[in-house]
Amino acid sequence: MTSEPFPRVAVDPGDSDDELRRKASTVRPTPRQVAWQRQELVAFVHFGINTFTGLECGSGTDDLSLFDPVELDCGQWARSLADAGFRSVILTAKHHDGFCLWPSRYTAHSVAATPWRAGRGDVVRELAEAARAVGLGLGVYLSPADLHQTHAADGCYGNGSPAVETVIPTLVPGDDRAARVESGELPSFTYVVDDYNRYYLNQLYELLTEHGPVGEVWLDGADPTATKQHYDHDTWFSMVRALAPDATCAVGGPDVRWVGNESGYARYSEWSVVPMRDEPSEFGHTTAVAEEEHDLAGPAAMRRAGHFAWYPAEVDVSIRPGWFHHASQDTAVKSLPRLMDLYRHSVGRNAVLLLNVPPDRRGRFADPDLARLTEFGRVLREAYGVDLAADAHTGEDVPDSVLVELPQPRTFNVVGLSEDIRHGQLVESFAVDVWLSGAWERVATGTTVGHKRLVSLPRPLTSHRLRVRVLASRGAVRPDVSLMLDPTVPAPVVHDSFAAARDSRGISSDDAPGIADLGGTGVSLSAQALAAAGIVPGGPVAHGGLEFRWPDTAPGEPDNVRADGQTITMSGSGSRIGFLLLGTADRSFGPGLATYTDGSRQEIPLLALDTLGEGDYPAGAHTIVSMPYHNRPDGRADRPARVGWCAAPLDPARTLESITLPRYGEGTNPEEPGVHVFAVTLG
Structure with missing residues (x-):
């Protein structure tokens, strides 16, 4: 049933x-x-x-x-x-x-x-x-x-007051709403709350009834x-x-x-x-x-x-x-x-x-x-605003697939998918095929769809036929398909190794902070602080069952890769992948992607680390060392820099082909968050 x-x-x-x-x-x-x-x-x-x-x-x-x-x-x-x-x-x-x-x-x-x-x-x-x-x-x-109700002499935030029966709105002397409340034109509510919750409810009432x-x-x-x-x-x-x-x-x-x-x-x-705790309730969240x-x-x-x-x-x-x-x-x-x-x-x-x-x-x-x-x-x-496939014919003859036939060839670099969410969210994985040179070529894969999924292609393609295959779903579903040409989709940047992708030095001596710079931000790591934590440049760092080698800091040799959407070839197999990384400012978050040789992709919590603030770390993300400051040429010392590691499980039965770093920040302003990866390892 x-x-x-x-x-x-x-x-x-x-x-x-x-x-x-x-x-x-x-x-x-x-x-x-x-x-x-x-x-x-x-x-x-x-x-x-x-x-x-x-x-x-x-x-x-x-x-x-x-x-x-x-x-x-x-x-x-x-x-x-x-x-x-x-x-x-x-x-x-x-x-x-x-x-x-x-x-x-x-x-x-x-x-x-x-x-x-x-x-x-x-x-x-x-x-x-x-x-x-x-x-x-x-x-x-x-x-x-x-904070005002916290610090004011008569403030009510956290004052330890008891919860008592309260009418909202709580009328004040000369309240211009009194007659409308008494007549029922304005509704009133009775709750048992403390002083601050009474204050909050009254302000919420003002906003909702008067604005x-x-x-x-x-x-x-x-x-x-x-x-x-x-x-x-x-x-x-x-x-x-x-x-x-x-x-x-x-x-x-x-x-x-x-x-x-x-x-x-x-x-x-x-x-x-989304999986939630406890039993269903009206406001359980x-x-x-x-x-x-x-x-x-x-x-x-x-x-x-x-x-x-x-x-x-x-x-x-x-x-x-x-x-x-x-x-x-x-x-x-x-x-x-x-x-x-x-x-x-x-x-x-x-x-x-x-x-x-x-x-x-x-x-x-x-x-x-x-x-x-x-x-x-x-x-x-x-x-x-214009769907290039708006006048296309959608085939109905292939189970678990949507076949799009265009009246004439179109050039596109974004494929849009959409489920009618009024009937739930069902797609778990899909593949996009395009008819090129007389044969179907798989050009993209993905996981969830929901209200909208925009799939950017590695390059603009011209074709009159496109096929979306639903590889796994929680029920029968045929997503709508649209085609767009977005001039701002960046061309993919692919490096044949992690070493080839390195782009900036990031470790310097306290007495010469200017010799290193993380991605143009003016920030570098203190070699002395690393040494105090037992990290020797060029030496091994063992953490969580994985071993990394901290990059050498020879003058002029790049030490890390600033995450900016690059794809880095990294072949091999293992049950886990780990990263040594640092964020240059604020919360650093964003998943990377692991691509296997069979074309399947897996999200990895590459940047799921609050590098500069206290907080709950996601599973597999931990701080290795908290730097006392950022080295800057101008001597500025503001917030600590957290060198950390992230690890994620891999499918050991598959062979890794590459990793794709998120595009996070633009690297043009020290206040713009950015993340720098120092080492990657499989285990």
Whole structure:
């Protein structure tokens, strides 16, 4: 008997792998999740007191007299985003510093206490009106963490208050909503909560009832407060459901998950059907393995499930190195090829791209960002707005295949695949064949499809016939096929060995830091710090059962490879592959790919390592040594550099042909994250 489809499906401890796959195939998205996924592009707008202090995270005691965006133009934001193809925009209504971009009744730490418009302005309202005028949806970011409520004398964050029965909205003296609440025009809710949860619910109520309609409520999981405070998530979500039933609750919410990185890249295998802990519940949203894991929903994770849920990925990344605008980064706006690469690896990997564009101190998008958005929108329309196979005939005579017959030869370098996610996510692997020189030639393979999969080909091909074969699936499925020509797809760079791919030196003496430079970032590793940890250049490093040889540091000899999408020939067999690596800035995350001689591919957690910050490492990723600083020619010493290792299992019955490094960062700015691989080994 076949189970009825549900957004959440329970798992029994004795379920076989086949039964787990069958149950996963019955999971379906809610209508709000389908509508959210179809947006594909959502804009993030980080704006607030940090814009004026130059910080990425304020203290909560910031001088509010600095906030004065005299040329605020939310219409400019909305028009430029809509023209670039974004479907909605999410505003940081309250970041971790607790500063509110609307005049909240529940705190003085808001725009009402600033000189901007004599304290009578409301950024959230102005953006809501501007978004509606151009057809953009509106989302609100309301940080659960609150440094102002942590530090203020009367602050309620983590104050140890008891949970008591509370009516939301909690009316204040002279509240202008009193009559509407009493008449029932405005709904009210009764919850048992402590002081901070009461505060948070009241602010959420203001945003949802006075600035709507709101299509997405975004919760950030970061918490710089170092103060213990319980978040009553289920109560928050229940009120969102009541006030904005079509709104998705994202990042910690029950509808949408964080992809696990801030690099802009989804996984090679990005499932929307995700193994979850415990039994199904209305707001249950804890994944069976950490969200940062490179294998979030594969067979091993499925065996740890208490239930399966439809829990799609949102990929957040900034158009600049920082989330807030800093004039010093005006020359570091991501290039058009980089943005298109992010699009292909987020939207094109079954996720929604959440691209942050931060306004400057005037309250406008800066010229470099505006120019890049214009380019981005133009190329998206030109490359992906026209399906080259729109007038093709689709054959129906080949089981588990889609045969596309074009009326005339077309040139394309991207193949788009799509499942109707209203019926679940079913494709586990596929192959793409193109009719070339009178025969079928396999030109690409892949794993998951979901809402959209964009497969970039090694080179543009011209043909009138194309075939997509579903190699494995959880049920009968025939994905839709489209063809595009994207001028920004980079030509593949292939090296015949790891040594041949080396491109920069990275180790230097403390008394001569300028002799080494990692990828043009001005950063090098301290030979003295390595020696103190027992690492001798040119010597062996044993870790996790694998042995590496640390590169020699002879002057002029390159020592490492900066990950930038290269394919490196590496033949051999083994049960594991390991990497010695270093990240130059911020979180470094992104899967590499191992390709076997039979054409199959496997994701490897090459960069799944938070190299410069504390955090939960994915399985197989660990720190070997934490450097006390970066060597820089200017003597700058800022954040520690973590030299680490990553290891991943391989299929010992297959022969490895090559590894492909992720394209991560552009290497043109020291603040842009990058990763450098020092050694690779099989074991």
